[in-house]
Amino acid sequence: xxxxxxxxxxxxxxxxxxxxxxxxxxxxxxxxxxxxxxxxxxxxxxxxxxxxxxxxxxxxxxxxxxxxxxxxxxxxxxxxxxxxxxxxxxxxxxxxxxxxxxxxxxxxxxxxxxxxxxxxxxxxxxxxxxxxxxxxxxxxxxxxxxxxxxxxxxxxxxxxxxxxxxxxxxxxxxxxxxxxxxxxxxxxxxxxxxxxxxxxxxxxxxxxxxxxxxxxxxxxxxxxxxxxxxxxxxxxxxxxxxxxxxxxxxxxxxxxxxxxxxxxxxxxxxxxxxxxxxxxxxxxxxxxxxxxxxxxxxxxxxxxxxxxxxxxxxxxxxxxxxxxxxxxxxxxxxxxxxxxxxxxxxxxxxxxxxxxxxxxxxxxxxxxxxxxxxxxxxxxxxxxxxxxxxxxxxxxxxxxxxxxxxxxxxxxxxxxxxxxxxxxxxxxxxxxxxxxxxxxxxxxxxxxxxxxxxxxxxxxxxxxxxxxxxxxxxxxxxxxxxxxxxxxxxxxxxxxxxxxxxxxxxxxxxxxxxxxxxxxxxxxxxxxxxxxxxxxxxxxxxxxxxxxxxxxxxxxxxxxxxxxxxxxxxxxxxxxxxxxxxxxxxxxxxxxxxxxxxxxxxxxxxxxxxxxxxxxxxxxxxxxxxxxxxxxxxxxxxxxxxxxxxxxxxxxxxxxxxxxxxxxxxxxxxxxxxxxxxxxxxxxxxxxxxxxxxxxxxxxxxxxxxxxxx
Numbered sequence: 001x002x003x004x005x006x007x008x009x010x011x012x013x014x015x016x017x018x019x020x021x022x023x024x025x026x027x028x029x030x031x032x033x034x035x036x037x038x039x040x041x042x043x044x045x046x047x048x049x050x051x052x053x054x055x056x057x058x059x060x061x062x063x064x065x066x067x068x069x070x071x072x073x074x075x076x077x078x079x080x081x082x083x084x085x086x087x088x089x090x091x092x093x094x095x096x097x098x099x100x101x102x103x104x105x106x107x108x109x110x111x112x113x114x115x116x117x118x119x120x121x122x123x124x125x126x127x128x129x130x131x132x133x134x135x136x137x138x139x140x141x142x143x144x145x146x147x148x149x150x151x152x153x154x155x156x157x158x159x160x161x162x163x164x165x166x167x168x169x170x171x172x173x174x175x176x177x178x179x180x181x182x183x184x185x186x187x188x189x190x191x192x193x194x195x196x197x198x199x200x201x202x203x204x205x206x207x208x209x210x211x212x213x214x215x216x217x218x219x220x221x222x223x224x225x226x227x228x229x230x231x232x233x234x235x236x237x238x239x240x241x242x243x244x245x246x247x248x249x250x251x252x253x254x255x256x257x258x259x260x261x262x263x264x265x266x267x268x269x270x271x272x273x274x275x276x277x278x279x280x281x282x283x284x285x286x287x288x289x290x291x292x293x294x295x296x297x298x299x300x301x302x303x304x305x306x307x308x309x310x311x312x313x314x315x316x317x318x319x320x321x322x323x324x325x326x327x328x329x330x331x332x333x334x335x336x337x338x339x340x341x342x343x344x345x346x347x348x349x350x351x352x353x354x355x356x357x358x359x360x361x362x363x364x365x366x367x368x369x370x371x372x373x374x375x376x377x378x379x380x381x382x383x384x385x386x387x388x389x390x391x392x393x394x395x396x397x398x399x400x401x402x403x404x405x406x407x408x409x410x411x412x413x414x415x416x417x418x419x420x421x422x423x424x425x426x427x428x429x430x431x432x433x434x435x436x437x438x439x440x441x442x443x444x445x446x447x448x449x450x451x452x453x454x455x456x457x458x459x460x461x462x463x464x465x466x467x468x469x470x471x472x473x474x475x476x477x478x479x480x481x482x483x484x485x486x487x488x489x490x491x492x493x494x495x496x497x498x499x500x501x502x503x504x505x506x507x508x509x510x511x512x513x514x515x516x517x518x519x520x521x522x523x524x525x526x527x528x529x530x531x532x533x534x535x536x537x538x539x540x541x542x543x544x545x546x547x548x549x550x551x552x553x554x555x556x557x558x559x560x561x562x563x564x565x566x567x568x569x570x571x572x573x574x575x576x577x578x579x580x581x582x583x584x585x586x587x588x589x590x591x592x593x594x595x596x597x598x599x600x601x602x603x604x605x606x607x608x609x610x611x612x613x614x615x616x617x618x619x620x621x622x623x624x625x626x627x628x629x630x631x632x633x634x635x636x637x638x639x640x641x642x643x644x645x646x647x648x649x650x651x652x653x654x655x656x657x658x659x660x661x662x663x664x665x666x667x668x669x670x671x672x673x674x675x676x677x678x679x680x681x682x683x684x685x686x687x688x689x690x691x692x693x694x695x696x697x698x699x700x701x702x703x704x705x706x707x708x709x710x
Contacts (some may be wrong), residue, residue, distance in 0.1 A: 006441045009501040011687055013067070015039060017681040018437035020419045021048070022398060023081075024074045025409045027130070029402035030055055032409050032421050033064065033074045033082060035368045036436055037512065044681055050084060050105075051436050053572045053660055055402065055409050057423060059435040065112065071103070077133045077192055080107035085122050090114040092228075102137060104192060115195055117228050119152035126248060128189055128213070129256035130303065133193035134261055134280060136250055137139030137234060140183035148234070151222040158182075165378045170243055171269045174599050174638045177674030185245040187261065188234035189280040196230045233583075235668050237278045242266070244673070249298055252344070253305045253331065256280055260299045260308055260331070265290065270602035273297050275310060277331070288333035302356040303403065306331055307349050307376075309359050312338070318529045318609040323521055326359065327443045328376055340374045343386045343547075344520040347372075349399060354406035356468070360389075362396050364488040365517030367448070367460060369395025370409065371424060389428045395491035396424075409433075413492035414498070415510065416442040417464055443467060444502040449509070451545035457526060458519075459538045462489055463546060464502045471550035475507040475672060476698050479543050481561030481568045485515040485535065487523065495676050496562070500687055506694075509546050513538030515564075529608055531564075532571050532616040540576070558698050560690070562586050562632075562674065563640060568619065568647065573629055574621025581697035583690055585632040589648040591617040599638040628664040630693045632686065634673035636687075645669075666693060685709065 007013040022035040032055045037046040048070040048661065050682075052062045065071045067088040074084045083107040087098050090454035093114065100168075101119025105112040116122055116137070123138040130291040132374040136243045139245055145151035166173070166181040169464050174180055227233055243264060249514050250261040262273040274290035275297075289296040293315045300309045300429050308331050314322040324346040329336035345363040353360050359374040370391070375384040392397060394412040397419070401408060408424040418440070421433040450460035469475040478501050482489050489510035514527030516535040527535040558581040567586025573582050588594045595604040605613075614620075629652065633645030649667045657663050668689050670677055688706040695701040 006443045006499075006503060008440070008443050008497070008499045010498070011684045013041065014497065014500060015683060017072050017440055019416075020048070020411060020421065020435060020437045022072070022074065023400070023409065023411050024076055025055065025400035025402065026038075026076050027078060027080055027403070029404040029409075031405075032400075032433060033076075034061075034421060034435065034437075035074055036070050039680060042286055043067075046680065050082065051420060052072050053434050053436075055423060055433065056381065059434060060299050061434050061525055062179075063436070069098075073125050075128045075135070077135065078131050079106075079133060079193075080131060080134075081106070081192070083125055083135060084191070084247075085124060087121070090117065091107075092230075093117050102135075102190070104195065113195075115190065115192055116234065118148065118234070119155045119229060120183055123185060126250040126261075127259060129252040130254040132254070132256035133191065134252070134256035135192055136237070136280070137188045137190055138185055138186055138245070139234070140185050141236075142183050143240075148227050154225050161637070170266055172599050172601075172606050175246070176599065176639050177636055178638075179678075180246070181245065184187055184241050184243065185248070186239070186241055187237045187245055187248060187278075188260070189237055189256075190234045192362065194232040205659065219238055221546055227568075235280075235283070236427070237280060237283050238263075239283075243274075249439055251299050252280070253299050255302050255305060258331065260288070260301060262295075262297050262299065262310075270606070272315070273683070275299055275308075275333075280520070284334075288329070289336070298350055300350040300352055300359070300527075301331065302352045303354070303401075307352070307356065307544070308333075309352065311347060311350070316528075316607050318607060318612065320528050321521060321524045326358075326374060328362070332693065334484040340386050343372075343374065345372075346517055349397070349436060351399060354403065359408055360401065360408060362399060362489055364395075366518055367462060367488060367490050367512060368393055368518070369397070369488075369490050371396050371399060379588070390424060390430060390591065390609075391428060392430065395398075397491075399517040414446075415464065415489070415492060418444050418492045418494070424608060442499055444469075444499070449542065451532065451542050453541050454539050455526070455534070457514070457523065457534075459511065459513060459539075459542050461509055461542055464498050464508040464510070465551060466502050466507060468509060469551040474551050474553035475505060476556035476558070477543075477547060477552050477554070478506045478508045478694070479539065479557065479559040480508055480510055481539065481559065481565035482510070482512070482516070483563030483565045484517075485527070485531070485564040486517050487564075488512050488516050488518045490518065491621060495683070497677070497687075499689070504691060507546075507552055509543065510541045511539060515541070529612045530616060531567065532575075532618075534569060536571055536575065539572070556580065556698050558694050561583070566640070570618035571616075571621075573625045573627050574618055575624070577626045579627050581630070581694055582627050582628045583632065583693065584648070585677075586634065587631070587644060587648065588618070588639050588640055589644040589651075590619040593647065594640065594644055597643055598639045618707055619647070619651060621647075623655050625652070625656065628666075628687075628697050630666045630690065631667065632668045632670075632677075632689075634670040634675065634677055636672060638675040639675050681708075 016039045019037045034051045050064040069087040071084045071086040076243040089098045103112045125136045127136040141151045142154045156236045179230045264271045273295040275288045298311045312325045347361040349362045361372045371389040373387045380602040397628040413419040423431045559579045560583035562585035566584045569584040692704040
């Protein structure tokens with residue numbers, strides 16, 4: 001009997017699967033709004049729209065928005081209107097303006113309308129308030145602009161002259177996949193309840209523009225035009241920010257009077273994050289938490305507006321990783337104290353519980369990402385200890401508290417089920433909500449594997465097995481090494497999709513070696529400042545244990561990884577010949593070179609000693625490589641610059657090319673992709689090339705070249 005097909009059997013079917021990317025909960029707790037991405041008709045990108053689903057598990061999904069440009073970043077105002085960012089055309093704006101603006105979809109019904117008309121567009125919604133219709137936006141201005149109007153003039157001049165040059169006076173100059181500048185991110189307060197929506201307002205806007213033209217004597221287009229009088233004017237809360245707002249995680253107090261936000265304090269090549277409060281009416285700023293060599297991040301505000309929670313992390317050094325501490329204090333910064341000090345996990349999100357007596361947190365934990373409750377105060381007989389609320393194999397994100405019931409609404413996923421919305425009751429009961437992106441049928445099965453490392457540490461991972469794997473028909477094994485390295489194989493990824501390999505008959509091992517999160521600080525420390533030591537031996541140990549299974553063919557194995565996983569793939573290639581093929585994507589090759597060219601050189605040079613950076617650099621072992629390598633790199637990768645891939649390729653040729661320059665190795669290069677390779681047509685090429693390379697060297701098939709590679 002034939003095995004039923006799944007969307008993972010076809011790469012074109014896979015990239016066409018709809019994807020839930022984000023969730024926002026309405027103030028009354030009745031509706032969750034999902035951001036859903038679907039493949040464009042030409043299969044070259046994704047369009048995003050907003051969908052409403054009942055937050056109690058009943059009903060059907062209902063589409064809220066529909067436009068060619070798509071919508072994202074949904075958030076609710078206090079009165080239940082939906083805010084989002086979109087580059088859809090504004091009937092009252094310039095016809096050729098393609099910048100993303102803030103839009104509002106009224107709770108009472110009617111069409112969405114633009115709330116901003118900023119020359120540089122809106123970068124995102126930074127914060128909304130529970131009890132006030134004031135929102136804080138992230139938007140960028142050119143450094144010389146002292147007003148919204150001046151920014152528009154400067155942008156028009158750069159566009160007219162086709163100028164793309166950027167002048168920097170601080171480090172860094174780029175981040176992950178994009179250049180920093182020429183503009184600088186600001187935070188703006190905006191009162192959406194001041195949005196005029198009347199016939200008089202519609203008439204007033206053209207009249208205001210005509211008056212401005214008349215006053216200037218029909219001035220050239222580059223002259224300042226007043227910001228639209230019918231729209232609420234954004235108030236700049238962070239004038240002359242430099243790069244301090246690049247990674248702001250802002251929250252508003254319930255009455256929207258204060259913005260609590262970590263701002264970057266520059267320190268030569270690096271910096272520290274300090275939490276400040278900003279009066280959203282006057283712009284007055286108060287420093288709350290700031291220490292040298294300490295980062296303060298991820299603030300949350302209590303429902304009554306009297307407390308804030310945040311993370312405090314002493315900067316790590318080569319001596320070892322430091323803990324990510326959970327603290328609470330008064331909203332004015334008074335009486336700070338650490339909570340959950342014995343909780344050996346790193347919080348990835350924080351919100352206050354309904355009664356403000358605890359925090360709701362998520363964190364990596366033993367190959368999963370549960371929801372935890374962290375009491376603010378201790379209690380009798382240990383009742384104040386952290387409590388794990390969810391007990392399943394999923395990882396939870398976008399956790400929101402229903403203020404009417406205290407239940408939680410969130411997204412969750414695992415390696416066999418993509419992200420989907422759920423409701424979590426106080427007793428931990430989880431109820432899936434309806435979704436427009438139903439979970440696809442997954443091929444094979446998933447199980448846990450573990451072993452004991454040479455130092456006695458437990459090393460575990462997930463093993464995905466194809467249909468029919470058995471002692472009679474053992475499956476070839478693909479060791480897939482995660483990136484990070486401070487990471488865990490515990491949640492669905494559309495970019496890294498092991499089920500695609502499972503559908504092609506491979507067993508896929510997803511291990512968490514030393515440096516992985518979710519196992520405590522000591523487990524991370526095992527691999528600190530020594531990436532080629534215990535992370536490597538952990539990988540081999542759990543591979544040994546997996547190959548000992550009778551449903552695994554130990555004679556047909558391969559390894560692959562991206563980013564840090566690519567580093568480990570390179571390290572593996574130089575230290576063992578046990579694998580038939582190795583795929584190394586966006587990989588670190590020469591650590592001394594990488595540390596000075598990556599977008600955040602200060603961090604990498606701070607966590608390594610100079611000696612360890614040399615000792616654990618894979619490039620030193622290029623002469624030992626005997627396994628065929630598929631090298632993959634994108635030119636727009638700024639975290640692991642393309643020079644790493646180019647040097648790896650050059651040195652492979654130096655040591656392993658024959659007299660005609662031929663090698664068993666291959667180099668797949670993407671001129672316009674970044675660290676991940678995100679365009680759907682390129683993702684297809686990536687997987688076609690990887691699977692053809694594995695089939696040649698692991699399965700013994702004839703070499704094949706994807707058609708679109710010519």
